[in-house]
Structure formats: C-alpha cells, structure tokens
Amino acid sequence: MSLSNQPLVLGGRTFASRLFVGTGKFSSPALMKETLAACRPALATVALKRADLSGAHDPFADILDFLEPDKYLVLPNTAGAMNADEAVRLARLGAAAGLPKWVKLEIHPDPNYLLPDPIETLRAAEILAREGFVVLPYINADPVLALRLQDVGCAAVMPLGAPIGSNRGLETRAQIAIIIEQARVPVVVDAGIGRPSHAAEAMEMGADAVLVNTAIAVSPDPVRAAKAFAFAVEASRAAYEIGLPNENNRASATSPLTAFLDT
C-alpha cells in the first residue's frame, strides 16, 4: 500500500511510483536488473547508444535484455546526441526497434559537464512531439525554456538540480520552484540528486517525480541505496499531498496561552 494517494499521470499513463532510475554506470547489467526489481521505479531510462537497435540481440550490446518492461516503463534516452538531428534520429531508431514511443531528450554538446543545449533541445522536442512521441526533455532549470517546451507539446519537463553525477542536490532550487509553479505538465527533477534527502527536498517542493542514477549505480550497495531513494520519494510525496506545516520563527504553544480571556 502506498503512502501517496495521488498516482503520477504522465503521457497518458498512470504510475504507482514517482522514482525514475537511470541504467548507466552499474558494475554489471545483472546488478542493474536486480536494483530495478528491488526499488520498483515508475520507469527506467536507457541510453540508445549502448543498445543494439537492429533486433539481432547483439550479445555485446545487450542492455535491453536486462530490462523488464512488464515491471516498469523502459524510457529510451538520447545520451550522446550533440544536436537536434542526432537526437531525433536516435529517437526514431528506438521507436523503430520496438521500444515505447517515448523519449527522454538529452542533448549535451559539452561532454565534460553534460549540460543540456537549450536551443537544440527545443528544436528536437518540437519535431518529436509533432511525430507523436511522448517527449521528456532534460533541461537546465530555466523557467522560460520549460514553458516553451510545454508549448511545443512536451509531456513533462526535467530540470536539473545540479550537473549529472555531481550529487550536489538542488543547486537550482529557486528556479525549479518557478518551473513547478508555472507547470501544466509533470516536473521531474533530474540530475544532481545524490542523497535521499535531496530527492525528498524536490518532492516536498512539489516536483512530480525525481530521476536518480549515479547515486544508486556507484553506491557500494545499489540495491539498498535504490530502496532508500524509493522510500524517501514516497514519504516526501505523501507529506506534500497532506500539506507541509508552515515554518514559523516564533514559538506556537499547542494549548493557547490566552484562552482564559475568552471564558
């Protein structure tokens, strides 16, 4: 039984979990599979560049064979693409290979910080949304870009908390707050989430989901780490739904001190 009573609805599908997990950086595909099974994410993203898209089940590019689409949605991503054309081509190949017609759009021309290119991302999003893809773009936490992407038909926006793999948490918190306030599609905080408390912080702010990869994959115990993130996401989402108490600088007695005046 889930603590949260509002399931995530995204791209016309309903998800029981609000945790998304990336599949890179694991020490083996078997461990990745076990981790995903243990934390039951809503979806798992997979880099199309690492997969065999020919349908030949290449034993040297068999990452797809370790994913379980009956347990979570497999979300192809365009990592490696440096411009819109490459991302569009990869997305189409993934769909042609029988993967869901969904795409996590990642375009990072800077291979060192892997920060997303806003111009190419908007261009590719427009093309892919028009072609009927459910498009989830990875973006810097830029509220206007988030709105522009919603205008061209993206099913969600995925602003980063901090650079990929940095584990630094919500460095872009103020901008994410604006994106959440203005959003008419789900907001998924992606990248930079290094601790369950970072995930909880995003969920308590009203993010609809979070995506975690590095902090799980390079953990000494990925299976338990993934579960820890799943619990944090569920607990903080429930708290958000219930309504978080206001913060108050002054003392507030649980029994009013001046009630005797009213009697």
Add this chain to the structure above:
Amino acid sequence: MAFSEILPTLPLNRWIERARGAREDEAMAVLKNGRARTMEDFAALLSPAAAPHLEELAAQSQKLTRHFFGNTIRLFAPLYLSNECVNVCKYCGFSRHNAIPRITLPAAKVEDETRLLAKQGFRSLLLVAGEHPKYVANGYVAECIRRCLPLTPQIALELGPLETADYAPLVAAGAEGLVVYQETYHVPTYHDLHTAGPKKHYGWRLDTAERGHAAGFRRLGIGALFGLHDWRLEAVSLAAHARHLLKHCWSSYLTVSLPRLRPAAGGFAVAPENVLEDRELVQLMSALRLLLPTAGIVLSTREPANLRDGLCTLGVTHMSAGSSTEPGGYSHFDESLWTPTRTQPGEQFHIADERPPQAVAAMLRQKGLDPVWKDHDRALSGTRQPPLFETITATSDESAAPSWIPQSR
C-alpha cells in the same frame, strides 16, 4: 589562437621546476583538496615529494573516475591499415628506412579484419596507418570507414595529420574520433627524432587536434610517447595541451594516452634518464585524473597484463585488448584462441598484454567493472556539423600546398 602559438608563451619551465622540486607540504596540500585546480597543483603532484603518498593519490584518482564514469570500462581495438610511411622517426617500427614487409590493406581486406574483430565483441575501432600521401590517401580511408561502419558503429582514426578540409570527408564518412600523439613535446628532441617527412614539422602536428575539431570530430585523443624525453616535461606539456583543448574545442570529448615506448624494429633504446617507471606512471595517471576529472584516459596493450589489471581500476576509462599492430595481423590469429599463428614481421611495436579480448573482459568483471563494447550508435556518425558555424572549403586544387610547408620549398 592555436596551441602551437600558445605553448611558447606558457611558464613551462616554472611548472617543470615545481614538478621536480615541490615540497612535500605543497604536494600534500593539493592532495588534501582532492583536485588539482591549476597547473601548479598538477606539477606538485608529479614531484618526487608526492611519490611517498602514491597510495592516497591513486585512491583519489579512483574515486573521481568511478564517480564520473561509473563502474565501466570502454573497450576498443586498433586496426592497422598500412605500415607504409614517408617519415623517418628514430623510434618507430614503421620508420621509412626500416626493412620490414610493407603493405597497405585493400579496403575489402580491412572489412574482413573488422569482421574478425566484431566477432570478438568490438564495436569500437581505431584505424591506424603510417603517413603516406600515395597509399594512405583520403579516398582510401573514407572507403575503409564506410566498409567498417556497418560492423562497428564507432570508428576513430590515427593517421598522418591532415588539413581541416581533408578531415571533413572522413567525418562525413562516419569517423567519430581523431587520435594524434605529439610523441615528444620537447622541441629539440622532436627535431632530433623526426628527421625527414612531413612529421618533422612540430607545430603542424601540434595543431592537428584543433583542425580535427574544426572538421567535426566528436572525440579527440592526444598523448606523448614516454621514453623519448624527460617524463615530467612531457607530462606538464601534455596537460597544458589538454587544458587548451578543453577550452577551445569544448564540444569534443577529450581522451589522453600515456603510452610508453616498446621494443620495435630499428632498435631504438630509451635513455635511462627518460624512463618512466611503473610507480611514476601511476603517479602521472592519478595526477592527470585530479587535474582532468572528466577526460578519458586510454590504456593500450603496450603495458603488460599484471600492470593493466592494476591500472584499470585507478583512472583508466578506455582499454584496447587482443591487439595486433601489423596491417593484416588479425587474419593470422587463431579465431578461437585469439593468438597469432605466425610472427608479425610488419608490426609497429610488439604488444605486452597478449590476452584475448574475452580474457580482458573477464578480468574487468572480476574487478567489478562492466566492460562496455558499444557506446556509440551509427545514427550519431557522419552527421555532426562543424562547430561554431565555421565554413570549411574543400580543397579544389589538389596541388595546393598545406599551410605547414614553408614557402621556400
């Protein structure tokens, strides 16, 4: 501004002095930070004073590497196209005057060799050739790329340097990476070792990576060949080059190699003062990781198995395995054992780690590292626009002299 113009303006001597003579507390201060933020920091980590703290340095390198790259190592194979070469390089097996059997593989034969490598698992190749304007011509290399691409989606090139306009068709054919080692960054040594052929032009070679970037290669590989000159000078120069490329070619992925000279035809002997010892190699690789946490570090089969087994967990991101350095060499391998069935007289140098690819992959798994064979898709090849909207004009006049040839020629 190109690196060949920048290099003479850098305080190299100051850095080298620090690499030789930093105090222990200076090295320790950098180590405590966990990162080398400046060239001064990097130089201090190379110093003899840092050597007693190698274990700590290696641990930090490992931590940064796992953090950015995860628990993975990318595998690739070199495929030698040709050993014909017009250059005279005193240390290289392919040097023009060495009496070795010379061959340029026909493109169909290159495809056969690629098929053999693909069966071993490789989805990433490095096509290597000597420098010969007649045999290793542009059309030939483009044809090889086109034939290999359906079998292995990721293809990098290690050829004699070309003009930007001549690289463009190779990018269009689907090549993804360009590798060129400066060999030695020490100018007098460079001129002493490269006595004839286009390679004798130091600056022309030094700016190759930048021309490759302008042509649209998405991955650039640089390196120095350790054993030709003092290793600390090479290390400092190589690091400065890497930092230059990270700024000026920001949209290319940078890899760095630290090859050590191996025995080869010609019998070049490494001077004792130029030897990079095993412990120093680890120190250098780790220091480089602290300076460049996101750069790829490539480790070839030049190094022996026991050393590779140790190095792969410390900072390395890319490894070759089961290599032949002779054009056509893989056709003389036993397919199931992946060992040569005859000597390889036309090889560039003799490799040290002779294990087959699957044995190397098994070793990586045993160390908790996932061997990644495919990390690139053909959909990403041959499509990239040259960066910065730079206009590349094709050389229409075949006889036009490249810019490095002195006017007085």
